Amino acid sequence: MLIKWINFYCKFYQSNHRPILYPQIHLYYKKHKLAQERFLFRSLIFLHLHNYFIPLLLIFLIGCSSTNERPEYRERSLAAIYNNAVYNLDRGRLQQAAFEFDEVERQHPYSSWARRSMLMSAYAYYLQNQYDQAISTAQRFISLHPGNKHAVYAYYLIGQSYYERIQDVARDQRITELALESFVEVVRRYPGTDYAKDSQLKIDLTLDHLAGKEMYIGRYYLQKKAFLAAINRFRTVTVDYQTTSHVPEALHRTVEAYLSMGLLEEAYNTASVLGHNFPDSSWYKDSYELIRDNVE
Numbered sequence: 001m002l003i004k005w006i007n008f009y010c011k012f013y014q015s016n017h018r019p020i021l022y023p024q025i026h027l028y029y030k031k032h033k034l035a036q037e038r039f040l041f042r043s044l045i046f047l048h049l050h051n052y053f054i055p056l057l058l059i060f061l062i063g064c065s066s067t068n069e070r071p072e073y074r075e076r077s078l079a080a081i082y083n084n085a086v087y088n089l090d091r092g093r094l095q096q097a098a099f100e101f102d103e104v105e106r107q108h109p110y111s112s113w114a115r116r117s118m119l120m121s122a123y124a125y126y127l128q129n130q131y132d133q134a135i136s137t138a139q140r141f142i143s144l145h146p147g148n149k150h151a152v153y154a155y156y157l158i159g160q161s162y163y164e165r166i167q168d169v170a171r172d173q174r175i176t177e178l179a180l181e182s183f184v185e186v187v188r189r190y191p192g193t194d195y196a197k198d199s200q201l202k203i204d205l206t207l208d209h210l211a212g213k214e215m216y217i218g219r220y221y222l223q224k225k226a227f228l229a230a231i232n233r234f235r236t237v238t239v240d241y242q243t244t245s246h247v248p249e250a251l252h253r254t255v256e257a258y259l260s261m262g263l264l265e266e267a268y269n270t271a272s273v274l275g276h277n278f279p280d281s282s283w284y285k286d287s288y289e290l291i292r293d294n295v296e
Contacts, residue, residue, distance in 0.1 A: 076103075085117065098128070101121035118144075125137060134158075135158050138154040138157045152190045155190075155195075158182045159202065162176075176210055180203060186199040210241065214234075214250075219253065221233060227258075234250040234253050235254070247277075247278075248283040252286055255287045255290060259290055
């Protein structure tokens, strides 16, 4: 493709109709949304006018490389680096965009754009599922600019980066706990914001997930007839996660464990709590039938 362009440019340069051809060709590529070709065409014309065709063409070729390696240090203006970062981000070149945003901070650390680039870099890493790098960059922003008005986004992005890595209840839930802590921090520091509203929703979901972990372990103990251990897990759900969807089942499983131990009064009291708070729950119906069968 590049060879065709060079050949075309040579012919264009020799043509006596350059003033006529240029707008026609430019509009053609604009109409057909051939942004890269239009950019190259305009670059070649610009280079011809300034007699810098060869050296700047080499720079263009280097800039168009698709490598994901961090580019070597090359001093550039703030606008050139930032615009190139945004260009890469818009076109899905997320790794290159992240590198360029990092480069803004490295070459122009005291500009306001350096702060913005730090957040954009964290966002670019997040989009690539490079969550550790996103968290690290966001945390660095908070430590350097704790009072910045955009710090709320850094806190929120940290929570999101943990939240995206939450695993099923059969696995360790440390990441879930970190996500919960991050979202709680957003709500505490920035109440009433849109980020706080979404964080509150994520808090409810993470609490429900942590309760699901306790239920998973409790069911395992119940199956192994380790009734006291099972009851302790179910009690954790009813006390620490009482707003979650797992509470009715936790109460029912507690009834089941007490009945298995022959503790009819405790089973009856727990079933009464279940019936009072969740009278329409299928778990209450199951508990009622269990107690009735044991009484009979």
